[in-house]
Amino acid sequence: MKSQSEPYSDEHRPLYEVKANLFKGLAHPLRIRILEVLSAAPEVAVSDLLAETGLEPSHLSQHLSVLRRHHLVVADRRGSLVYYRLAYPQVADLLAVSRSLLVDILETTRDQLTGSATLPTLQP
Amino acid sequence: MKSQSEPYSDEHRPLYEVKANLFKGLAHPLRIRILEVLSAAPEVAVSDLLAETGLEPSHLSQHLSVLRRHHLVVADRRGSLVYYRLAYPQVADLLAVSRSLLVDILETTRDQLTGSATLPTLQP
């Protein structure tokens, strides 16, 4: 993970590649969980993220590092505490649109099945 | 690739995991490129996607298979030709929001650099 470069740099990189790299940054469950927690508050201390996710500190820090590198979050250190917030409000928009799409997908695929028992429930 | 299971199934799978799996389906440049082509027309024949992307047929088909499995596209076979279309209009919405976010990210990070030469240009 440490060896990874900046996902958006390089003037000659086509926009569809940049988009795909953005989605790579979002392509892990815990990183979505983190962004959802950050969507619900102006900022969150790492210690609170640790409590919220139940992760080892170094595991959380690795994921936060990916989110920082993808410019999805911003960190502020105040003394020995570090606070994180979403880097742009559109990050929350993106999560909301993805949820809307998934609601449709899950409802459609549920309708196509005889029983719905194998699909995730539609939690808030 | 063949061994991959349905990314959304399993009633006990939390929604943040389902979201992450959706983003995994989007996390490849060529799949974004395909979805963008499909966003611009009601449906597109595979032969046209082959011409548009310059891919080998088997390579394109592998990516289309991922998109089908993630319920992002739908295929219709008519004779020996197969046509693809977006499975939901929100797929295009998702791409649009991601573009909006990236525009902001790229403008902000460009402003922070002395020169902008290393960042992608803002193509349509």
Added chain:
DNA sequence: TAGCGATATGATGAATTTATGAAATCGCAG
């Protein structure tokens, strides 16, 4: 300055995805 709580970074094996080419399948026409 040393110690400590909080957090980040480095290292590496395991798991997953991507890239690539061979082979199979589908549907149509003769």
Added chain:
DNA sequence: CTGCGATTTCATAAATTCATCATATCGCTA
């Protein structure tokens, strides 16, 4: 039924990401 164009599936090596633990760094206090 055979041949063929169109497309998909299979197989597998290479590349990338994930999981996990050890180590380093940051800032504060005594």
